[in-house]
Amino acid sequence: METVLKQKKQMIYLPLIVLMFTQIGTSGDNAVLSVATNSLITALNASMNDIQLANMVYSLCAGAFMVAGGMLGIIIGWKKNFRIGVILAIVGELMLAISTNVVMFTWGGRLLVGLGASFMIPSVLGLIPGIYSGKERVFAFGAIGAATGIAAAAGPIVAGFLLDAFGFRVAFGALAVYFLLILIGSYAIPDVERSAQRLKMDVRGTIVAALGLFLFLIGISKISVWGLITPLQAPFTVFGISPSLPLAALGIIVLALLVVMEKSIEQKNGCALLPSSFLKSAQVRAGLFASAIVFLYLGGTVMLVNPYLQVVGGFNAVQTGIAMICVGAPMFLASMGVPKYAAQIHPKTILRIGYILLAVSVIPMALSLQENGVSIGMYIGLIIAGVGQGMLSSQASNVVALAVNERDAQQSGGIQATARNVGQAIGVAVLGMVMIFTINANLDSGMKKDNQISAAVIQQEETKNVSFMSDTAFISTLSDIPMKPQEQQELVRLNAQARMHSTQYALYVLGILSLVCILSTGGITITKKNRRKHASKQRR
Template sequence: MASTAAAAKEGGKEKFLVLPILVLILAQMGTSGDNGALSLAATALTTDLGATVADIQLANMVYSLMAGAFMIAGGMMGTIIGWKKNFRMGALMCAAGEVVLAMAPNMAVFIWGGRTLVGFGASFMIPSVLGLVPKIYHGKNRVLAFGCIGAASGLSALLPLLLSIVLMSFGMRVTFFVLAAYFAIVFLLSFKLPEIEQNDGKLKFDGIGVALAALGLFLFLVGVSRISAWGLIEPFAACPFTIFGISPCLPMAVLGLVILAVMVKVEKGVEEKNGFALLPQSFLKTPQVLAGLAASAITFFFMGVQSILMAPYLQLVAGWSPAIVGVLSIVVGIPTFAFSIGIPKWMPNANPRRVIEVGYIVLAAALATMAFSVTLDSASLPGIVVGCILAGSGAGIVSAQANNVVALAVNERDAAQSGGIQTTMRNVGQAIGIALLGAVLLFGITNNVIDGAKNDDRISEATVEAISERNIDLTSDDAFRASIEDIEMSDSERDALVEVNAEARFNSTRFAYGVGAVIILLGLLTTPAIKIFKKEEA
């Protein structure tokens, strides 16, 4: 029986179905809005649940950990049980997770209960978004549909603005209840999606592959993400355990990579035997697919930069309100939306490689602009606004072609299943952005404070020794002063340490932005692999 999508063709030309793409955009917006709400709630989490910067970093990371670990499995499940069922399962789990966040009595429940459940739900729902697009849309409509999905990142900026109003008016808990209602509405709207072609019912679930992928990704991401809290080699005081006397971060990350290498080998045999695997060989052997996955990772690497550098600095150091930060999300979102939809709509024959290259350069320029906009205890509003406009433009330009580049290079079934690996790479990119730049920032602040104190004649050796035993958070001058109240020193020493911390905080933040810009520019090395610009359809 012909699908509803196929029935939309009239006179040989396929109509663009508006309602399905709206439902898929709302789903994509929901997960982006959830992460945005967490960034806005940084101050509320600190006051209501006693969260530290490390706790907020972990709360950001756990979503990416769960989504990243199970997203490939979510893509496979959609192929087996059907994309619409998979979508609905994910939406319901996201709604349940938001309820747990709203009712969490402490950060442990907030992180390991609510954020874990939302991340697990996203691992089913978001691959289904990308899996449904190739099933519903074809030809130039598919390019436009993928652009609309990319534009959802821009539209999602509306949610933080609205949620910031809810947050300031009714508090953090009501805000997460509102998000729970949002995902419930997405679930109900999914019943309006058109009928699509289903699989032949003979595909087998690859349990071994799922277990290896989930374990490997989880160990790798946990290892990388906790470096700033547990230490790279020498364990910090907060480190829960050690491995042969060193921090567990590097051993966990390395073990995760080894397990993933084993998984790749196992999946090759599974695909040869069954003709279907969790990780099709076409994803690994096609350079263009790898370049497209890198584009997805780099775009969301930038999202991680925003959540660990921009939002905390503006709220915790500059003292900007969540509402102002929410408005900045709109400033990022408008150009993201405009370029994600505008390029495929008005430039349907644009060279995907050149589009992505331009996007990388604009994203790097955005980070450089933001770096020069921060000051010792605040930030330049005009500079931050310009940086946000550039950031949204770069993200939108890359998003306009990143998903399509992958779909162009593989067959239809793999194109649909690729949603899992693409969204995995998004979450891996975001997780690495948060972990790497969070580590650069926090290690930088601590080391710069210690070095600055040693070189300051106003600070005694005893005070230097006391401060050397601590890890310094990203905080305001007043919060830092309060954190060193227990160290016996003179008032002049305390004033000097506050000055040293402000300088260390300033330099470390700028350096972290610079590291992020360099990593984004390294993406240019992958773009020569993009050589297929158009797929001829039967």
């Protein structure tokens, strides 16, 4: 009897292993692209703008259709929805591997992989409430958070090895095989019972949601390139200002119209792309904030720490990947360990501790920055951040699932995945603005206080838009300004200081954002103990 129960328990966790590997795989494509820049430029005759566009197409496509993927899952079934996403990813990765030009790479491969992610990720988060309950559900959500940690730690290292040893075509081809194995593994996933009610896909809401999210995400993500108010490298202007904020504002207006529209659709059809329970529940919002801040921190780490390690510290891809293990390993351990060993602690408390750890982590990271590299404090900060992210990941999805009925809990995968993308986009935009404005302000201030730099050089340098760059790139930027060797040397020193201080400011902003999110935890009132009562209220 005990043997039978043990075998049954092992079979229960087999689907979770498949879902964990899926979560890791969805990060693999971006990991390969992040280290394949030079290979793509050479093989496909691509420019840096082409690479940035390829990266953006995936993010915009995935982000815009995540909510729709969440609703489609409850209509056609999560297993079928999951498999559609995996098949799209396989075809997309194969297209990336055989691409002969950057157009095929971007609008063929990256587009298909992005669409695949918009099916897969909501399905992963939707299958867990359908398969697991109670302690098993909490553990399963923690395991998915742990998979994110594994991807953050191992992704860059594995991608770097494949790129260095075999090239980008083999790397993307390996991902196609990886997703093929996941497709085979999907036979271990049980069928989740669909709603007895005949549900209708909200096509109109899907179009409006995709449009609103697309406008918001592209506007917010291009602030650092197009400018906040004053146009920098903008393709067009809106009444003489950068299009970033107008596009983001238009996206918010469209999404606000979606909220109004979805109320009538839900009353008419009994279901909607955006159920009212998602909007009314403070606990759902708390869970979405937690999901968003985890990916905001992951994106912030890639944006702030990785470039500093590589550009200033001289780290190669493998060394940078090893540093990221300091985030990924503790994130994995906390995501898996907290549900198992701290199940008696209220989710509100765990989330608050996680937010505090994230805020504290930026202090040693910021203090570790030096003009020519980093000290050991960087690794200490990354470890603390990893623990904080793991604690948030272990609770975020379950907090949402506890607050709504079973059908909405499954559908919430789409909105949770969207929160991740939006959180990361907002984080990158805010941190990008801080970096751009402070690095130029610090450099201008330093020049004016320095007696070794002439007024003529200062005047010409102020016309330059300096971004985060290496000393060599900075010297190249100043190559058209006549100056003495000692002036150039002094400007390089001032830029190194400005670069360091701007990164410190951005890290502190990252910490402040996590502290602000603590305010959302007050709405968490539904726990496992009283969940059954809450569910019965929703059915009435």
